[in-house]
Amino acid sequence: MKVDSFDNTLVFENNDLQTVLLYFKENRRMPEYIERAMLRVILEKTTRNDMELETVDEYFSRLPLSFVQKTITDITILFSRNIEVSYKQNYLSYLLYYLPGNIFKVWKPLLDLQLKSALKPQMRILDIGTGPGSVPIGIIEYYKSLAESFSDITFSLSFTLIESEREFIDIAIKMINKITNYLPQNLMIVVESTLCEKVGLENDFEAIGKFDLITMSNFLTENEGENQLNGVSIINKFKSNTKNDGSLIIIEPGKKVSGIALKKIRNEVFQKRIFNIFSPCIGIWEDKTTYDCMCFNMVRCYWEVPNIYRYLISKGLSKAKRVDVPFSYLVLRQDNLKKYSIIKSTQHFTRLIDLKGKNGQNVNIIAIIRTVIYNGERVSFSLCDGSCSFSEDDSKAIWVNVSNEQLNRMGISIPLISAEKITLKKVSVKLNHERINLEIDNNSRITIDY
Numbered sequence: 124m125k126v127d128s129f130d131n132t133l134v135f136e137n138n139d140l141q142t143v144l145l146y147f148k149e150n151r152r153m154p155e156y157i158e159r160a161m162l163r164v165i166l167e168k169t170t171r172n173d174m175e176l177e178t179v180d181e182y183f184s185r186l187p188l189s190f191v192q193k194t195i196t197d198i199t200i201l202f203s204r205n206i207e208v209s210y211k212q213n214y215l216s217y218l219l220y221y222l223p224g225n226i227f228k229v230w231k232p233l234l235d236l237q238l239k240s241a242l243k244p245q246m247r248i249l250d251i252g253t254g255p256g257s258v259p260i261g262i263i264e265y266y267k268s269l270a271e272s273f274s275d276i277t278f279s280l281s282f283t284l285i286e287s288e289r290e291f292i293d294i295a296i297k298m299i300n301k302i303t304n305y306l307p308q309n310l311m312i313v314v315e316s317t318l319c320e321k322v323g324l325e326n327d328f329e330a331i332g333k334f335d336l337i338t339m340s341n342f343l344t345e346n347e348g349e350n351q352l353n354g355v356s357i358i359n360k361f362k363s364n365t366k367n368d369g370s371l372i373i374i375e376p377g378k379k380v381s382g383i384a385l386k387k388i389r390n391e392v393f394q395k396r397i398f399n400i401f402s403p404c405i406g407i408w409e410d411k412t413t414y415d416c417m418c419f420n421m422v423r424c425y426w427e428v429p430n431i432y433r434y435l436i437s438k439g440l441s442k443a444k445r446v447d448v449p450f451s452y453l454v455l456r457q458d459n460l461k462k463y464s465i466i467k468s469t470q471h472f473t474r475l476i477d478l479k480g481k482n483g484q485n486v487n488i489i490a491i492i493r494t495v496i497y498n499g500e501r502v503s504f505s506l507c508d509g510s511c512s513f514s515e516d517d518s519k520a521i522w523v524n525v526s527n528e529q530l531n532r533m534g535i536s537i538p539l540i541s542a543e544k545i546t547l548k549k550v551s552v553k554l555n556h557e558r559i560n561l562e563i564d565n566n567s568r569i570t571i572d573y
């Protein structure tokens with residue numbers, strides 16, 4: 124991989140794309156040093172005893188039982204209703220349960236940016252509503268993989284954190300400091316500043332300057348007070364903090380109510396020309412001039428259930444058994460860059476909106492993957508090309524069902540995630556009421572353009 128001397132961005136060469144895609148081949152696995160860092164912070168805060176222990180099991184054996192029981196109760200009720208959450212008594216429960224699930228979501232939008240050479244080796248990053256530091260830790264882990272794969276490049280990440288709860292800032296700094304001990308020498312991390320402030324309509328963040336990347340994760344949800352209502356104004360407020368070639372990543376929970384609220388905010392942000400949409404929803408055949416759909420399509424991050432979850436399950440937690448962590452995301456820019464360029468030549472391809480008239484026929488399709496569902500040996504995915512809109516991933520969506528073996532035979536060995544551009548050749552259209560299935564047979568071909 125080279126660093127572009129003009130833009131200072133990371134540019135793939137030779138097999139670099141394959142190297143980075145391999146990070147996504149296996150399920151995400153939480154490194155034990157992150158689990159130990161979390162448990163060490165928790166022990167320090169609950170017992171006033173800062174101990175460095177060798178294994179997570181040693182930490183588990185020292186956790187006060189009353190803490191474990193309270194945590195399980197907190198986790199069960201914390202986000203169970205669509206009302207504002209108070210973190211006052213729940214900082215450590217959030218750290219223990221929600222940080223692991225939220226770390227790796229940012230990898231997908233980072234990959235989208237890197238595929239378009241829009242990541243830099245040195246990044247100034249602003250994380251808004253940082254909580255225990257989930258997003259900074261996720262970005263550090265992604266850059267750790269880059270630093271290990273590309274040891275001739277020096278990487279550095281400088282974080283500014285905005286968070287209204289002082290206790291969360293303290294936890295986030297402890298977490299980031301602890302994990303920096305486990306990073307390769309060519310990756311430098313610094314927490315440049317922290318702002319303990321509640322972002323609202325009034326405050327102004329001009330003074331903190333401009334950033335390569337701004338992130339908000341689980342910040343605009345219905346559980347975070349007025350943030351969702353003020354979402355467009357808050358995004359607009361941080362526009363002046365985004366460098367001309369900078370990006371804003373928004374990640375929201377994989378719940379229908381949050382996903383649709385995010386689309387509503389996106390539509391208005393685009394309509395008011397605050398930012399352009401970089402990914403995941405962009406037109407294939409022409410630039411979208413309006414965004415009006417509010418369909419719900421979640422992304423899934425597959426992972427190995429972490430030790431901490433197994434421990435909590437063994438102590439009676441009934442959640443935490445999911446093999447995937449669902450979420451919705453959005454990447455915004457102001458330089459009109461998009462993850463994929465518009466395809467000018469439409470010959471030989473059928474737009475999704477025209478499929479209804481093609482029942483039983485063989486067609487060629489280019490589209491963006493909306494949602495992927497792995498079910499044993501089979502994979503289902505739904506498609507969008509910007510020519511039509513969907514209410515959700517239900518019976519009215521356009522689906523493809525294929526086996527892992529078929530994908531492997533066509534040279535696709537990296538699990539599909541979402542927002543990839545896919546080309547399907549010689550697939551047959553099967554219309555069943557309003558649902559359209561595109562069926563694959565031995566003559567069909569599938570290619571993915573990352």
Ligand SMILES: C[S@@+](CC[C@H](N)C(=O)[O-])C[C@H]1O[C@@H](n2cnc3c(N)ncnc32)[C@H](O)[C@@H]1O
Binds near residue numbers: 254285288
């Ligand atoms: C659900 S947590 C998300 C934490 C972290 N980003 C993650 O994804 O795990 C939301 C965080 O945003 C903070 N927060 C919510 N509204 C805020 C606001 N208006 N200004 C600053 N911080 C806010 C909360 O205190 C909380 O720590």
